Amino acid sequence: MTQEIDLSQLPAPEPYDEARDTAQRARLARAWQEPPGWKIITAVNNSNIGKWYLLTSFGFFVFAGILALMMRMQLAVPNNDLFGQELYNQMFSLHGTAMMFLFAVPIFEAVAILILPEILGARDLPFPRLSAFGYWCFLIGGVFVCGSIFFGVAPEGGWFMYAPLSSNKEYSGLGADIWLLGLSFIEVSSIAAAVELIVGVLKCRPPGMRLNLMPLYCWYVLVVAGMILFAFPPLIAGDLLLEMERAFGWAFFDVDRGGDPILWQHLFWIFGHPEVYIVFLPSIALIATMLPTFAGRPMVGHSWIVLSAIGVAFLSFGLWVHHMFTTGLPEISLGFFSAASEAVAVPTGIQIFCFIATMLLSKVRASVPMLFAGGALAIFVFGGLTGVMVALVPFDWQAHDSYFVVAHLHYTLLGGMLFPLMAGVCYWYPFVTQRALSDRAGKWAFWLMFGGFNLAFLPMHWTGIMGMPRRVWTYDLSDGWAVLNMVSTVGAFIFAAGFAVLAINVLWPRGKAPLVKRNLWNAGTMEWSGEIPGKPWGVRSIPYIHTRYPLWEQPEVVGQMDRGEWFLPDAEEGRRELIVTDILDARPLYIHRVGGPTFLTLGAAGCLGAVFILATYHLWALTLAFGAGFIAFTLRWLWTGTSEVPDAPRKYAGRGLTLPTYAQGNRSPGWWAVFITMTGDMTAFMGLVFSYFFYWTALPDFLPAASQLPAFGWLLAGFAALMASWLMTVGARRLLGTGAARAAMALLVGAVPVGAAGLAAWIWSAHSVGLDPTAHSYDAMVWILILWMGLHLLLNSVMHLYVAARIRAGICNRDYRADLMNLTLFSHFLALTGIVIFALLALFPLLMGAA
Amino acid sequence: MKPESDKQPEGFGPPGDAPRIIDQGSIWIMVAAPTLWAAHFVASYVLAAVWCAKIGPSLTQPRWIIAAMGALCAGVIVWLGVRAVRRYGGVFVIFEEITESSERGRDKFIGHVSLLLCILSVLAIVFTVIPGFVFGTC
Numbered sequence: 009m010t011q012e013i014d015l016s017q018l019p020a021p022e023p024y025d026e027a028r029d030t031a032q033r034a035r036l037a038r039a040w041q042e043p044p045g046w047k048i049i050t051a052v053n054n055s056n057i058g059k060w061y062l063l064t065s066f067g068f069f070v071f072a073g074i075l076a077l078m079m080r081m082q083l084a085v086p087n088n089d090l091f092g093q094e095l096y097n098q099m100f101s102l103h104g105t106a107m108m109f110l111f112a113v114p115i116f117e118a119v120a121i122l123i124l125p126e127i128l129g130a131r132d133l134p135f136p137r138l139s140a141f142g143y144w145c146f147l148i149g150g151v152f153v154c155g156s157i158f159f160g161v162a163p164e165g166g167w168f169m170y171a172p173l174s175s176n177k178e179y180s181g182l183g184a185d186i187w188l189l190g191l192s193f194i195e196v197s198s199i200a201a202a203v204e205l206i207v208g209v210l211k212c213r214p215p216g217m218r219l220n221l222m223p224l225y226c227w228y229v230l231v232v233a234g235m236i237l238f239a240f241p242p243l244i245a246g247d248l249l250l251e252m253e254r255a256f257g258w259a260f261f262d263v264d265r266g267g268d269p270i271l272w273q274h275l276f277w278i279f280g281h282p283e284v285y286i287v288f289l290p291s292i293a294l295i296a297t298m299l300p301t302f303a304g305r306p307m308v309g310h311s312w313i314v315l316s317a318i319g320v321a322f323l324s325f326g327l328w329v330h331h332m333f334t335t336g337l338p339e340i341s342l343g344f345f346s347a348a349s350e351a352v353a354v355p356t357g358i359q360i361f362c363f364i365a366t367m368l369l370s371k372v373r374a375s376v377p378m379l380f381a382g383g384a385l386a387i388f389v390f391g392g393l394t395g396v397m398v399a400l401v402p403f404d405w406q407a408h409d410s411y412f413v414v415a416h417l418h419y420t421l422l423g424g425m426l427f428p429l430m431a432g433v434c435y436w437y438p439f440v441t442q443r444a445l446s447d448r449a450g451k452w453a454f455w456l457m458f459g460g461f462n463l464a465f466l467p468m469h470w471t472g473i474m475g476m477p478r479r480v481w482t483y484d485l486s487d488g489w490a491v492l493n494m495v496s497t498v499g500a501f502i503f504a505a506g507f508a509v510l511a512i513n514v515l516w517p518r519g520k521a522p523l524v525k526r527n528l529w530n531a532g533t534m535e536w537s538g539e540i541p542g543k544p545w546g547v548r549s550i551p552y553i554h555t556r557y558p559l560w561e562q563p564e565v566v567g568q569m570d571r572g573e574w575f576l577p578d579a580e581e582g583r584r585e586l587i588v589t590d591i592l593d594a595r596p597l598y599i600h601r602v603g604g605p606t607f608l609t610l611g612a613a614g615c616l617g618a619v620f621i622l623a624t625y626h627l628w629a630l631t632l633a634f635g636a637g638f639i640a641f642t643l644r645w646l647w648t649g650t651s652e653v654p655d656a657p658r659k660y661a662g663r664g665l666t667l668p669t670y671a672q673g674n675r676s677p678g679w680w681a682v683f684i685t686m687t688g689d690m691t692a693f694m695g696l697v698f699s700y701f702f703y704w705t706a707l708p709d710f711l712p713a714a715s716q717l718p719a720f721g722w723l724l725a726g727f728a729a730l731m732a733s734w735l736m737t738v739g740a741r742r743l744l745g746t747g748a749a750r751a752a753m754a755l756l757v758g759a760v761p762v763g764a765a766g767l768a769a770w771i772w773s774a775h776s777v778g779l780d781p782t783a784h785s786y787d788a789m790v791w792i793l794i795l796w797m798g799l800h801l802l803l804n805s806v807m808h809l810y811v812a813a814r815i816r817a818g819i820c821n822r823d824y825r826a827d828l829m830n831l832t833l834f835s836h837f838l839a840l841t842g843i844v845i846f847a848l849l850a851l852f853p854l855l856m857g858a859a
Numbered sequence: 860m861k862p863e864s865d866k867q868p869e870g871f872g873p874p875g876d877a878p879r880i881i882d883q884g885s886i887w888i889m890v891a892a893p894t895l896w897a898a899h900f901v902a903s904y905v906l907a908a909v910w911c912a913k914i915g916p917s918l919t920q921p922r923w924i925i926a927a928m929g930a931l932c933a934g935v936i937v938w939l940g941v942r943a944v945r946r947y948g949g950v951f952v953i954f955e956e957i958t959e960s961s962e963r964g965r966d967k968f969i970g971h972v973s974l975l976l977c978i979l980s981v982l983a984i985v986f987t988v989i990p991g992f993v994f995g996t997c
Contacts, residue, residue, distance in 0.1 A: 218964065318893065338911040
């Protein structure tokens with residue numbers, strides 16, 4: 009048993025003193041104030057970043073929606089020549105790309121950044137500057153990808169960019185590069201957000217909020233952020249392979265050189281199918297959060313929803329091949345994925361039944377959010393049922409690549425994601441703006457959207473069954489699809505009108521409108537405890553939570569928070585402070601100080617954006633220059649804003665609780681962030697390992713003759729050097745712990761050339777036998793694994809020198825050595841990567857008898 | 860004075876807030892069962908893919924290997940389920956109200972969810988085993 013801190017037995021608060029309250033409020037406001045005027049762009053508060061994120065995502069949604077309307081105009085009548093075929097290809101590619109990458113996923117991050125800290129009764133997320141960095145990356149990357157259509161160079165290979173259409177430069181131009189690099193860049197911001205949200209849910213809960221008391225929204229965020237960590241990296245690996253083929257002619261997808269285009273489909277859909285659930289679960293989480301409010305009772309089967317979220321998260325990784333049923337894989341393989349696709353309906357169904365049960369057991373208050381939520385469930389269930397149909401292989405062979413699939417995916421995505429999101433917009437609008445939306449306009453918006461949606465997409469089931477393929481830019485009258493297509497087009501415009509009503513309702517200036525009352529909907533979750541008018545600090549004092557619906561079951565907590573009777577009611581040092589708690593029981597562990605407004609994150613995002621954009625045009629010198637700029641900004645950001653040595657080792661947090669002001673190792677959020685990031689990194693690496701074995705399975709002669717294999721002796725020597733470099737890092741951590749700072753520094757600096765020597769030996773082992781990445785997929789695979797190691801070693805070296813410099817400056821020392829611990833954790837993962845690469849390059853061929 | 864925050868990691872074994880594996884007070888027990896499903900799923904997929912690519916069209920042997928692996932994983936999951944019930948006090952209830960604010964309450968909640976996930980995982984493993992018995996050849 010762990011040591012129990014009985015938070016319910018804390019000493020009583022000091023009696024209320026108005027003068028003290030006013031002074032504390034003034035200090036808190038100063039610490040959390042957003043920067044004035046144009047400097048607002050340096051803001052990092054979750055309320056600012058969340059709002060911008062949300063509006064930007066909706067901006068991309070409108071952009072992609074306009075593309076959809078243009079497509080519907082093109083398809084309204086047969087033999088239409090409104091838009092050319094090439095533009096049409098760009099429109100559908102960009103529509104899918106923008107909707108998925110620039111709207112569906114980022115909006116999850118946007119909503120979570122906006123409401124998660126408040127639901128947790130926290131002041132902010134653990135790494136506010138990282139959120140800001142992620143946002144700016146997203147904005148730059150999104151504008152870059154979307155802007156391409158105005159120059160006629162938008163991607164035109166579909167949102168999944170199948171090779172060889174996308175790998176062969178004769179078929180695809182700059183658009184494919186823009187897609188690959190632009191989206192890789194955005195994926196960086198998604199992974200950054202995932203790290204932030206996982207650490208936020210695990211470590212920044214209010215004291216007392218044990219796992220069994222954690223709101224459902226937090227469970228969903230945790231699960232989805234975890235999914236992002238395992239789903240996005242394989243696509244990054246795929247992007248790397250595809251871009252290496254496009255830019256440098258490496259042989260990954262070209263059949264003549266031992267490549268295989270099916271590999272791209274695998275890597276894409278290992279990402280692509282979980283992605284569907286990554287967009288679905290957070291939206292369904294919004295329903296799970298608002299439903300109890302309108303039902304006026306706790307969710308029925310709270311734990312069953314946790315089960316289904318976790319279950320869906322796992323099973324969704326066993327579905328990817330159902331997008332590839334027609335690629336000629338063995339039937340038994342298809343059978344596995346068909347079975348898993350049916351199995352995922354079980355947990356998905358459970359959560360829907362929990363929602364229905366909650367509504368049946370209570371009298372649901374009618375409201376606009378509930379209208380959207382109800383519409384969402386109806387549409388989603390319909391889409392789910394057609395999903396069970398297309399999960400069956402024989403049916404899928406008939407419906408594949410037809411409009412039936414278009415109808416199915418829009419029913420699931422709009423029912424599962426867009427309608428719940430609209431419900432959320434209506435529900436949380438008063439939380440963000442403290443004004444009320446027009447109910448009348450809300451109802452109009454819903455019925456127009458609901459009616460328009462069904463009018464647009466229901467007929468597509470028939471057009472699909474009648475044989476209309478996806479992505480055709482026009483059709484003939486004799487095909488017999490004209491009437492249904494016209495109906496779809498009319499429906500699409502009605503839907504768009506509904507969205508316009510909603511958008512106007514949301515964006516309507518309400519500066520003079522009366523403020524809403526506190527906890528407008530009488531909700532039970534913490535985000536509604538905010539004072540009206542709103543304050544920049546999130547919560548006045550961080551409360552002790554011991555129920556699932558604190559505002560219902562601990563109604564006194566709001567007044568206590570307002571009076572500053574709970575933890576951290578003050579900001580004496582003018583710093584932004586959060587309480588970090590433990591994962592299981594949310595026992596307070598330490599006081600975490602977070603950074604305020606800064607230009608550094610903007611600079612870092614701008615430089616990184618320039619790197620990706622310039623690389624698209626192969627301007628290598630400029631790319632390197634901006635890469636250096638990115639490193640400089642990031643190092644400055646880390647140096648000035650992280651792992652500071654605190655002025656005092658501990659601080660009084662109120663109510664008799666004194667907490668440390670510094671944490672290292674797995675008590676600190678930074679350690680967890682490294683752990684989580686590196687888990688994602690390992691997943692990307694596993695994508696490469698998968699590719700290696702995929703080639704080995706698919707090609708009879710993938711492994712070359714013994715004389716063509718990388719030289720074993722050099723591989724072994726390189727491996728030994730890499731392991732030595734790792735052990736030096738581990739040794740440095742031990743030495744610093746004993747106070748031997750100079751020796752630790754020497755080991756850290758020394759580890760850099762040792763690692764470099766290891767890499768050089770590996771390079772030589774491949775080079776000496778003449779492996780040419782443009783010649784064959786095996787050679788390309790060997791080189792990409794060495795390149796992967798090289799990129800990581802480069803990063804590793806920068807971090808080693810950084811930590812050595814920190815030790816020299818006395819910021820990282822015997823008592824405060826979080827930097828070195830995080831670096832050691834990174835190097836553990838690097839060592840693991842090295843072991844696996846060594847096994848693949850040296851041991852596996854031996855095992856197969858090739859040598 | 861040595862700060863409180865420094866009273867850990869020594870060498871490799873850090874605790875404080877270290878995650879415990881499976882034993883009481885761990886969140887890993889929740890993901891253990893579905894992870895076993897995933898392992899079985901990947902193993903079945905790889906086995907079938909390699910078998911069909913390298914060995915031959917008949918599925919008689921792989922089907923039994925897949926079933927045996929499934930039985931093995933299901934066995935481990937049952938052990939996990941027993942653990943979830945005995946150590947964590949997990950129960951099978953529909954109207955779950957484990958809202959007690961105590962370590963025991965948290966354990967019971969984790970045990971309960973783990974138990975449900977064990978059931979789901981065994982079900983999903985059965986789903987994975989079925990195709991082998993439907994198809995005779997690749």
